[in-house]
Amino acid sequence: MTNNLIILYNSKTGFTRKYAELLALELGCTALPLSRAPADLSGYAAVVFGSRLHAGIFDGWKKAQKLLQSRGAKRLVVFATGAMPNEAEERIRTVWEQNLTPAEQEAIPHFYLQAGLCYEKMGGVDRAMMKFAAWAMSRKKAKTPEDEAFQGAIRQSYDISDPKYIAPLAECLRGLG
Ligand SMILES: Cc1cc2nc3c(=O)[nH]c(=O)nc-3n(C[C@H](O)[C@H](O)[C@H](O)COP(=O)(O)O)c2cc1C
Structure with a gap:
């Protein structure tokens, strides 16, 4: 069990929650809805935020970023779930360009996980x-x-999520935790 990492998420139809919980299980850390984020995040080596894509927007990111930073989060890592397949690399790159500033893209490891629609x-x-x-x-x-x-x-509805897609994100977090 690592107390060094925490995964916080927003999830409407369950895909992001499922990935967050799989990740927590894999890394032996806690996954919680963002609304239940601890008041002090300064003790974590990295704080992960996961949410869906919503009409091209990384849903809730701006608000989450402010909240997490105000609670002392040092290192942020983010992941987005969506209906696009992982192969849509060009569109996924565009999404990140539109949602993270160049400085954020540099500083914040960001991952896309294909999920589906429910x-x-x-x-x-x-x-x-x-x-x-x-x-x-x-x-x-x-x-x-x-x-x-x-x-x-x-x-x-369709479900193209798979536990195997968390591997690159889990590896990144193992390096930080
Ligand atoms: C109104 C709406 C807009 C969406 N826009 C996108 C989008 O721009 N790109 C994408 O890949 N998926 C999009 N999706 C799919 C969701 O991102 C996907 O279902 C996500 O995994 C849902 O996460 P959740 O189950 O944690 O709420 C959209 C879904 C809805 C309902």
């Missing part, structure tokens, strides 16, 4: 956003193969 556990606003995305895509004329794949994928 309509059953999704809230009303999110369902409406997905409905809108499906409608917008159906209206788009010259669809790229990626658009076609996206349109097909979002018709129903």
